[in-house]
Amino acid sequence: MKIQRYIVGLYGANCYIVSDEESNEAIIIDLGEATDEIENYIDNNNLKVKYILLTHGHFDHIAGVEELRKLTQTKVAISKEDAPMLLNPALNLSEMVYKKVVCSPADILLKDGDTLTFGKHSVEVIHTPGHTKGGVCFKIDKVCFTGDTLFRGSIGRYDFPGGDFSTLMDSIKNKLLVLKDDITIYPGHGDSSTIGKEKRLNMFLRDLMK
Ligand SMILES: [Zn+2]
Numbered sequence: 001m002k003i004q005r006y007i008v009g010l011y012g013a014n015c016y017i018v019s020d021e022e023s024n025e026a027i028i029i030d031l032g033e034a035t036d037e038i039e040n041y042i043d044n045n046n047l048k049v050k051y052i053l054l055t056h057g058h059f060d061h062i063a064g065v066e067e068l069r070k071l072t073q074t075k076v077a078i079s080k081e082d083a084p085m086l087l088n089p090a091l092n093l094s095e096m097v098y099k100k101v102v103c104s105p106a107d108i109l110l111k112d113g114d115t116l117t118f119g120k121h122s123v124e125v126i127h128t129p130g131h132t133k134g135g136v137c138f139k140i141d142k143v144c145f146t147g148d149t150l151f152r153g154s155i156g157r158y159d160f161p162g163g164d165f166s167t168l169m170d171s172i173k174n175k176l177l178v179l180k181d182d183i184t185i186y187p188g189h190g191d192s193s194t195i196g197k198e199k200r201l202n203m204f205l206r207d208l209m210k
Contacts, residue, residue, distance in 0.1 A: 001121055001141060003186065004041060008033040010097075011060040014188055016145060019047050020119020027118050028052045028074070029138060029145045030188060034064035039071065050118045051108070054078040055147025055188055056135040057085025058160070059094035059101040066103050077108035077116070079127065081134025093160065110136055128175050130168025131156035137176065143184045144195075150176055150185060152193035155204045173208045 004017045009032035017038070019026035026047040031038075031054075042049060049072045054062055057078060062085070065076055078086060085092040086103040094101035108116075112127035124139040128149040135156070138145040148156035150172055158165040176185075181196030199209060 001119075003143070005186070006035065006038050006041075008035055008038075009060050009063060012189060013060040014186065014190075015064070016186060017041060017047070017049075018118075018121075018140065019045065020121055023119040024048055025050050025118040027116075027123065028068070029186075030055055030061040030147070031064035031068055032060045032062070034067035034071075038064075039068070042072065049074040051116060052076045053110075053116070053123065053138055053145075054082070054106075055137065055145065055149075056132040057082035057092050058132065058148070059089075059092040059097075061147070061188060062086060062092060062103060063094065063101045069104070075107040076103070077110050078106045079125075079134030079136050080109040080111060081129070082132055083109055083134070085132070091161070112136075126175050128168075128171035130158055130165070130171045131163055132160070133162040135171070139179070139183075142182065143186060144176070144179060145186045145188075146176065147188040150198065150202075151187040151189060152185070152191050152198070153202055154190075155202075156188075169208060172205065177205070177208065 006015045013032035016029040089095040089100040114125040116123045126137040131148045183195045
């Protein structure tokens with residue numbers, strides 16, 4: 001499995017292209033902008049993008065979806081709670097700070113415990129509300145894509161509509177910190193880390209560790 005990261009858009013959101021090297025099947029996790037670099041990477045590596053998986057519905061993670069959807073005929077998946085954000089610039093927060101982002105409806109509505117496959121890999125959907133109501137993380141083998149729920153050294157904001165501090169902390173504690181310490185996390189912004197490192201070093205999780 002190969003993971004390629006691109007940092008895109010106004011807010012430097014991570015877009016991950018995860019591919020299975022045998023079958024060339026791939027998924028994209030969050031797509032804040034469909035840059036030439038991303039499109040070239042898909043082309044040059046002959047990737048068949050099976051799904052665009054969205055950790056949540058904020059515009060900085062979804063603004064590139066429509067462009068790439070047209071090019072690759074891929075299916076777009078988001079949690080059922082965040083699905084309305086694809087359609088509504090007020091809900092995806094683009095209205096205030098950016099050009100209005102409006103996507104077509106999702107092809108697949110995700111819920112906790114769902115699994116999707118690409119190549120020989122399976123993607124487990126973990127519902128982690130708190131940043132948004134329908135925030136999800138995607139666990140694949142020994143890695144977990146944590147969206148704006150858990151960052152290296154920080155946690156997601158909980159002051160946007162649908163966000164809630166204690167819900168976010170419960171999600172991190174009960175859904176993410178229960179993963180093995182050697183699981184690598186790939187957040188929605190910033191660099192990767194591991195569950196073990198975050199348990200030891202993330203100041204925001206100190207109270208959860210008592
Ligand atoms: Zn967000």
